[in-house]
Amino acid sequence: xxxxxxxxxxxxxxxxxxxxxxxxxxxxxxxxxxxxxxxxxxxxxxxxxxxxxxxxxxxxxxxxxxxxxxxxxxxxxxxxxxxxxxxxxxxxxxxxxxxxxxxxxxxxxxxxxxxxxxxxxxxxxxxxxxxxxxxxxxxxxxxxxxxxxxxxxxxxxxxxxxxxxxxxxxxxxxxxxxxxxxxxxxxxxxxxxxxxxxxxxxxxxxxxxxxxxxxxxxxxxxxxxxxxxxxxxxxxxxxxxxxxxxxxxxxxxxxxxxxxxxxxxxxxxxxxxxxxxxxxxxxxxxxxxxxxxxxxxxxxxx
Amino acid sequence: xxxxxxxxxxxxxxxxxxxxxxxxxxxxxxxxxxxxxxxxxxxxxxxxxxxxxxxxxxxxxxxxxxxxxxxxxxxxxxxxxxxxxxxxxxxxxxxxxxxxxxxxxxxxxxxxxxxxxxxxxxxxxxxxxxxxxxxxxxxxxxxxxxxxxxxxxxxxxxxxxxxxxxxxxxxxxxxxxxxxxxxxxxxxxxxxxxxxxxxxxxxxxxxxxxxxxxxxxxxxxxxxxxxxxxxxxxxxxxxxxxxxxxxxxxxxxxxxxxxxxxxxxxxxxxxxxxxxxxxxxxxxxxxxxxxxxxxxxxxxxxxxxxxxxxxxxxxxxxxxxxxxxxxxxxxxxxxxxxxxxxxxxxxxxxxxxxxxxxxxxxxxxxxxxxxxxxxxxxxxxxxxxxxxxxxxxxx
Numbered sequence: 001x002x003x004x005x006x007x008x009x010x011x012x013x014x015x016x017x018x019x020x021x022x023x024x025x026x027x028x029x030x031x032x033x034x035x036x037x038x039x040x041x042x043x044x045x046x047x048x049x050x051x052x053x054x055x056x057x058x059x060x061x062x063x064x065x066x067x068x069x070x071x072x073x074x075x076x077x078x079x080x081x082x083x084x085x086x087x088x089x090x091x092x093x094x095x096x097x098x099x100x101x102x103x104x105x106x107x108x109x110x111x112x113x114x115x116x117x118x119x120x121x122x123x124x125x126x127x128x129x130x131x132x133x134x135x136x137x138x139x140x141x142x143x144x145x146x147x148x149x150x151x152x153x154x155x156x157x158x159x160x161x162x163x164x165x166x167x168x169x170x171x172x173x174x175x176x177x178x179x180x181x182x183x184x185x186x187x188x189x190x191x192x193x194x195x196x197x198x199x200x201x202x203x204x205x206x207x208x209x210x211x212x213x214x215x216x217x218x219x220x221x222x223x224x225x226x227x228x229x230x231x232x233x234x235x236x237x238x239x240x241x242x243x244x245x246x247x248x249x250x251x252x253x254x255x256x257x258x259x260x261x262x263x264x265x266x267x268x269x270x271x272x273x274x275x276x277x278x279x280x281x282x283x284x285x286x287x288x289x290x291x292x293x294x295x296x297x298x299x300x301x302x
Numbered sequence: 303x304x305x306x307x308x309x310x311x312x313x314x315x316x317x318x319x320x321x322x323x324x325x326x327x328x329x330x331x332x333x334x335x336x337x338x339x340x341x342x343x344x345x346x347x348x349x350x351x352x353x354x355x356x357x358x359x360x361x362x363x364x365x366x367x368x369x370x371x372x373x374x375x376x377x378x379x380x381x382x383x384x385x386x387x388x389x390x391x392x393x394x395x396x397x398x399x400x401x402x403x404x405x406x407x408x409x410x411x412x413x414x415x416x417x418x419x420x421x422x423x424x425x426x427x428x429x430x431x432x433x434x435x436x437x438x439x440x441x442x443x444x445x446x447x448x449x450x451x452x453x454x455x456x457x458x459x460x461x462x463x464x465x466x467x468x469x470x471x472x473x474x475x476x477x478x479x480x481x482x483x484x485x486x487x488x489x490x491x492x493x494x495x496x497x498x499x500x501x502x503x504x505x506x507x508x509x510x511x512x513x514x515x516x517x518x519x520x521x522x523x524x525x526x527x528x529x530x531x532x533x534x535x536x537x538x539x540x541x542x543x544x545x546x547x548x549x550x551x552x553x554x555x556x557x558x559x560x561x562x563x564x565x566x567x568x569x570x571x572x573x574x575x576x577x578x579x580x581x582x583x584x585x586x587x588x589x590x591x592x593x594x595x596x597x598x599x600x601x602x603x604x605x606x607x608x609x610x611x612x613x614x615x616x617x618x619x620x621x622x623x624x625x626x627x628x629x630x631x632x633x634x635x636x637x638x639x640x641x642x643x644x645x646x647x648x649x650x651x652x653x654x655x656x657x658x659x660x661x662x663x664x665x666x667x668x669x670x671x672x673x674x675x676x677x678x679x680x681x682x683x684x685x686x687x688x689x690x691x692x693x694x695x696x697x
Contacts, residue, residue, distance in 0.1 A: 075523065076526060076527075099522075099523040100523060101494055101521055101523045101524035101527075102416055102494075102496065102521045102523065102524070103423075103453075103491065103494055103521070103524065104524075105421070106416065106421055106422060106423065106453050107453050109421035109422075110421075110422075110452065110453045110454055137623075138623070139623035139658070139659060141659060142623065142658070152569070153569065154567060154568060154569020154570065154572075155567055155569065156565075156566055156567025156568075156569055156570040156621050156623070157567065157569035157570055157573060158569075159621055159623045159658070160570055160573075160621050160657075163621070163657065163658065180568060180569070182416060182418050183416060183418060183421045207569070209569055209572060210572070212418045212419075213418075213419070214418070217419075234573075236569050236570075236572035236573040236576065237572040237573075237575075237576070238576045238579070239557070239572075239575045239576050239579045239585055240572060240575075240588075241555075241557065243387075244555050245522075245555075246555060246568060246571070246572050246588055247553040247567075247568025247569075247571060247572070247588065247590045248568045248569070249522070249523060250418070251568065251572065255435075255436050255439070256436055260576075276580065277573070277576065277577045277580050277683070277686075278570065278573035278574070278576070278577055278682065279577060279681065279682045279683035279686070280683075
């Protein structure tokens with residue numbers, strides 16, 4: 001078990017003929033991902049990395065039976081690509097693209113109402129179920145198979161944390177980056193709900209950052225709904241000044257809301273330990289697992 | 303992206319939102335000329351800076367005649383204005399807005415922002431105008447009313463009317479307030495704003511509804527479809543280093559300290575600033591160079607950090623994922639060659655933490671390089687401690 005994707009998930013790549021998309025298609029295939037098709041309007045009939053290209057997502061889905069897609073389309077067209085994936089009835093759409101206009105994402109979220117598709121991103125590294133499937137740009141060599149679920153608003157912090165866990169002998173079931181934008185698809189609670197119901201996942205590592213109140217909301221949800229799976233957290237941006245965007249469009253303290261201090265306080269208040277620095281994420285997870293008495297079960301080093 | 307009040311009001315006017323008559327002035331003479339054209343018994347001289355709280359800081363003056371306009375214009379132009387939003391160093395006034403005075407009966411608050419939780423545009427209105435809305439939100443949140451807007455149909459007239467009644471506009475101004483609100487929403491959508499704030503919005507003695515102040519912020523990701531907005535950028539309002547970095551596609555925020563850092567990825571960059579502070583350093587900046595940076599880009603990043611003697615030490619914190627460490631290390635060596643006078647030396651110590659794919663190759667490249675002053679760190683924690691120690695030692 002794992003969440004959202006596994007070795008049988010059939011995946012298409014939207015914008016597959018672009019340079020980045022082609023590069024990452026190769027990486028995803030090398031990881032074992034079942035990529036069954038690509039989409040670029042006007043390029044039907046071409047083959048990229050051994051994968052057939054279609055003009056539309058609907059064509060690709062009909063021909064291949066794909067249930068998930070990953071999007072590497074330029075920002076000004078990416079919102080449309082997400083909606084095309086939703087319209088085609090995909091279970092999961094992962095959008096890597098950064099800098100999509102916020103109002104475009106507001107429309108996307110409205111369009112998704114009442115439809116079955118789940119969206120990860122945009123402006124995210126994607127999702128990886130260890131040893132089975134990856135959609136996006138997460139490096140394949142930073143995580144080992146195991147029982148910790150990892151959900152993060154940041155790409156590099158996802159890899160950094162996975163790497164620290166690997167060095168500590170702790171494996172990961174599925175890791176996903178939900179992205180750094182203010183209006184996006186899945187949020188922490190959506191991911192936590194899936195981890196809660198996943199038998200393979202015994203604990204969760206949550207990596208947040210300044211801006212918005214998703215971490216505070218998650219703290220409340222965990223306290224009310226997930227007593228049996230210990231959560232460890234890290235929050236980036238303790239030193240961020242108010243009113244400044246820290247790289248991510250969503251990483252901004254505005255009107256006194258969204259500070260790291262507020263988030264850490266909310267998490268601590270429901271018993272979640274927050275690593276004091278980025279260098280201590282791995283050891284803080286280990287400490288949490290030991291306290292919960294599941295360290296032995298989660299230790300995966302050979 | 304931010305713009306000035308006079309620029310915001312020009313946009314509002316284009317959408318039919320009522321604003322006082324007025325024009326910008328860049329000199330005392332120009333201020334007098336504008337005032338003459340306005341030919342109003344009362345005029346307002348307003349300092350134009352990218353910060354709120356100007357009124358309290360003495361940046362807004364009421365003038366009864368041309369002489370007073372002249373006096374106030376001379377006083378404000380070139381003045382350093384310190385408001386609760388500028389920080390202690392304040393901001394220099396280079397532009398003024400000269401406006402006709404309004405006969406204010408009552409002040410209100412109105413804004414549109416993006417609500418992350420509902421993924422919708424939300425309109426907020428309050429009878430408590432002319433004061434800091436954060437204060438109202440903290441002290442009497444029941445006085446702030448909200449309408450969430452369905453993007454499929456946009457702001458509906460009944461919503462505009464409903465909030466106008468809740469905000470307690472006088473009966474004679476309800477229709478005008480409702481029309482004002484609907485037009486203001488068109489500005490938000492039409493110009494891809496991230497925030498539109500009218501504080502205060504006023505009802506005049508004549509029961510007209512006017513935007514007495516206007517603050518528009520724009521979504522940087524949507525500027526490609528608004529070249530006219532990009533043209534309004536006032537570079538003198540922006541940090542020189544931040545501006546230079548933005549032009550090069552680097553994400554940089556000046557934090558004022560002396561321990562610089564260069565990192566790949568926004569999250570890790572924020573966390574690196576935090577860890578430098580954690581070990582007693584004074585972070586100079588946030589800097590995300592991205593994953594696939596060329597030596598030229600890294601060289602530019604080094605130049606920005608070193609410019610003006612700000613950085614007394616640099617911490618390079620790279621996690622090599624798909625981008626390999628050996629490529630990044632090669633980039634650092636090339637960058638050092640570009641910026642050093644003799645191709646071998648850097649003006650301040652540089653501690654490099656590399657981790658991830660091909661890390662051994664990357665470390666070897668740095669060891670073999672002729673550049674002095676580059677120190678390898680075995681761990682992130684060790685590297686952060688080391689650069690803070692080196693900088694504090696040098697001071």
